[in-house]
Amino acid sequence: MPSNAAGAAFAGVAPEPGVPKPDPVLVVDGLHKAFGGVVAVDVEHLECQRSAITALIGPNGAGKTTMFNLVTDFERADRGRWSFDGRSLEGMLAYEVPRTGLMRTFQLTKALARMPVLDNMKLAAPDQRGERLRDCLLRPRWAAQERAVEKRALGLLERFNLDQMRAEYAGTLSGGQRKLLEMARALMAEPRMLLLDEPTAGVNPALVHSILDHVRELRADGMTILFVEHDMDVVMGISDWVVCMSEGAVIAEGPPASIAENDSVIDAYLGTSRIEAVDVEGPG
Amino acid sequence: MAIGPLAAAYALAGVGLNLQFGYTGLLNFGHVAFMLAGAYGTAITVNEGGPLWLGLLVGVAAAVVLGLIFGLPTLRLRADYLAIVTIAAAEVLRIVVAGPGEDSLTGGVFGIQRFADGFFDLNPFPTGDYGIGRVSFTARGMWVLTAAWLLVAVFTVVVALLTRSPWGRVVRAIREDEDAARSLGKNVFAVKLQSLVIGGSVGALAGMILAFDRQSVRPGFFLPVITFAVYTIVILGGPASRMGPIVGAIVYWFVIQFTEGFTREAIGAGWIPESILGPEDVGAIRFALVGLGLMLLMIFRPQGVLGKRQEVLIDAQ
Numbered sequence: 001m002p003s004n005a006a007g008a009a010f011a012g013v014a015p016e017p018g019v020p021k022p023d024p025v026l027v028v029d030g031l032h033k034a035f036g037g038v039v040a041v042d043v044e045h046l047e048c049q050r051s052a053i054t055a056l057i058g059p060n061g062a063g064k065t066t067m068f069n070l071v072t073d074f075e076r077a078d079r080g081r082w083s084f085d086g087r088s089l090e091g092m093l094a095y096e097v098p099r100t101g102l103m104r105t106f107q108l109t110k111a112l113a114r115m116p117v118l119d120n121m122k123l124a125a126p127d128q129r130g131e132r133l134r135d136c137l138l139r140p141r142w143a144a145q146e147r148a149v150e151k152r153a154l155g156l157l158e159r160f161n162l163d164q165m166r167a168e169y170a171g172t173l174s175g176g177q178r179k180l181l182e183m184a185r186a187l188m189a190e191p192r193m194l195l196l197d198e199p200t201a202g203v204n205p206a207l208v209h210s211i212l213d214h215v216r217e218l219r220a221d222g223m224t225i226l227f228v229e230h231d232m233d234v235v236m237g238i239s240d241w242v243v244c245m246s247e248g249a250v251i252a253e254g255p256p257a258s259i260a261e262n263d264s265v266i267d268a269y270l271g272t273s274r275i276e277a278v279d280v281e282g283p284g
Numbered sequence: 285m286a287i288g289p290l291a292a293a294y295a296l297a298g299v300g301l302n303l304q305f306g307y308t309g310l311l312n313f314g315h316v317a318f319m320l321a322g323a324y325g326t327a328i329t330v331n332e333g334g335p336l337w338l339g340l341l342v343g344v345a346a347a348v349v350l351g352l353i354f355g356l357p358t359l360r361l362r363a364d365y366l367a368i369v370t371i372a373a374a375e376v377l378r379i380v381v382a383g384p385g386e387d388s389l390t391g392g393v394f395g396i397q398r399f400a401d402g403f404f405d406l407n408p409f410p411t412g413d414y415g416i417g418r419v420s421f422t423a424r425g426m427w428v429l430t431a432a433w434l435l436v437a438v439f440t441v442v443v444a445l446l447t448r449s450p451w452g453r454v455v456r457a458i459r460e461d462e463d464a465a466r467s468l469g470k471n472v473f474a475v476k477l478q479s480l481v482i483g484g485s486v487g488a489l490a491g492m493i494l495a496f497d498r499q500s501v502r503p504g505f506f507l508p509v510i511t512f513a514v515y516t517i518v519i520l521g522g523p524a525s526r527m528g529p530i531v532g533a534i535v536y537w538f539v540i541q542f543t544e545g546f547t548r549e550a551i552g553a554g555w556i557p558e559s560i561l562g563p564e565d566v567g568a569i570r571f572a573l574v575g576l577g578l579m580l581l582m583i584f585r586p587q588g589v590l591g592k593r594q595e596v597l598i599d600a601q
Binding site: 072074093094095096097098099103104105106110111112113114115119122123124126128129130131132133136137139142146169171172185186189 | 442445446449450451452453454456457459460461463464465466467468469470471472475478594595598
């Protein structure tokens with residue numbers, strides 16, 4: 001149960017799909033995406049509360065990852081409006097979204113395998129002069145910034161217990177370390193909101209705790225987090241608010257405790273509604 | 285000649301391709317088109333009465349335009365599309381310059397001669413033979429050789445500086461995973477285009493070296509096989525290694541020269557019966573031997589001569 005400031009922010013919020021939040025930072029409206037005849041995402045309205053941890057749950061194929069892809073413009077939505085911190089993200093190119101402060105990670109970690117861990121980190125720093133072609137050959141123009149970037153990268157690596165790996169190729173890291181690296185790397189870009197796609201999938205339990213501790217710390221620093229997760233213990237343990245998707249739509253949202261007892265959530269996971277539907281229709 | 289103008293030109297082409305393929309991961313299968321653009325750009329300009337410096341400029345500009353034509357429609361798509369477009373476009377370009385008649389701008393299949401005088405006027409070497417033992421060059425040969433290796437040195441340094449900068453970090457990230465680079469706010473498309481155009485321009489300079497060395501350009505010089513010879517060189521030397529293309533080019537030409545000489549002498553001395561291999565087969569057999577060498581290299585040293593073994597091992601995971 002959330003017993004903190006972030007949890008308290010949800011005090012007056014009704015546990016129903018599409019409910020407005022007191023201080024929403026990510027707002028999605030009428031988001032729709034179909035692949036051929038299959039509707040992958042059809043979200044009427046969804047708001048994410050600032051500086052809170054929101055979990056996005058739902059059975060496989062519910063459209064969680066697709067929604068991440070749509071919101072971050074990695075895929076083009078059929079229709080809909082969505083904005084981050086009051087700024088519309090529709091029609092942006094995928095590389096422009098992180099520059100607004102909305103960072104995402106991937107379900108299958110994208111560690112840049114044949115680059116050292118430290119380079120993975122330094123890459124993510126925003127507004128690097130040395131990345132511009134006209135400046136990159138003139139070392140004095142970016143050397144100072146590069147030193148500052150490296151200092152920050154080393155600090156983050158230390159925080160995520162990866163500093164002893166800094167010179168290794170990212171491809172040599174374990175699955176859990178890659179998840180940590182991806183999270184640390186995302187932080188290099190100084191985001192205000194993180195979209196984490198299954199941050200604990202395939203990670204050993206000890207590292208799961210470490211990852212969750214980091215997520216809590218981030219919330220304490222004021223970061224907004226929306227994360228996809230299948231492990232219900234993780235969801236119940238860490239989130240302030242839970243959103244459940246099924247077949248592309250948001251079917252329920254509320255505090256973790258209310259979600260665990262929500263009938264439509266249980267139906268979505270266990271598929272009882274279909275059995276009931278057959279029963280009802282059977283005799284008629 | 286393993287260090288001759290030809291090796292230098294291929295090394296230079298390799299430096300350009302190494303930036304595109306080795307560092308950025310772009311599958312440019314039409315590198316020879318950049319060489320053609322450079323060679324013809326220069327030859328046509330000088331042939332039409334322009335000065336040499338303008339010819340060089342036009343040659344590079346032609347490669348830049350070609351890079352944009354290749355890149356703009358394809359670089360937003362998956363990597364394979366660039367490969368398809370470049371391999372086809374390179375051949376189209378070659379056929380187009382071969383198309384018109386002898387009196388046209390490109391000289392058709394006969395190509396263009398007499399454009400290299402301006403280049404050789406700059407020759408600082410006095411007439412005579414230069415060399416050690418059996419290896420010797422004319423003064424003209426020395427000049428092409430020197431200019432070519434100088435260019436190789438300059439652009440090896442330029443590419444080294446580029447790839448060691450934060451820009452180079454983005455380039456490597458694109459090779460590893462475009463989506464990751466995008467998710468970190470990098471303009472992947474623009475950087476890929478920059479890499480393609482820079483690498484192509486270096487390829488254009490290599491084409492000019494070939495043109496000056498032969499003092500003529502003809503469509504027949506720019507067959508698709510050249511692209512794959514340059515790939516062989518880059519892979520031999522080790523993709524994404526700074527000195528790789530130089531080592532690759534020298535090894536490549538050494539193997540070709542050596543196998544040719546060796547096979548000829550072996551046939552001459554009767555070690556290989558004429559019924560199996562005649563002197564006319566030597567040209568083909570040397571490429572087969574280069575292929576065999578490349579296969580052995582890939583099996584026993586997949587990272588190339590200078591590449592990093594660990595990078596290859598990670599790749600295999």
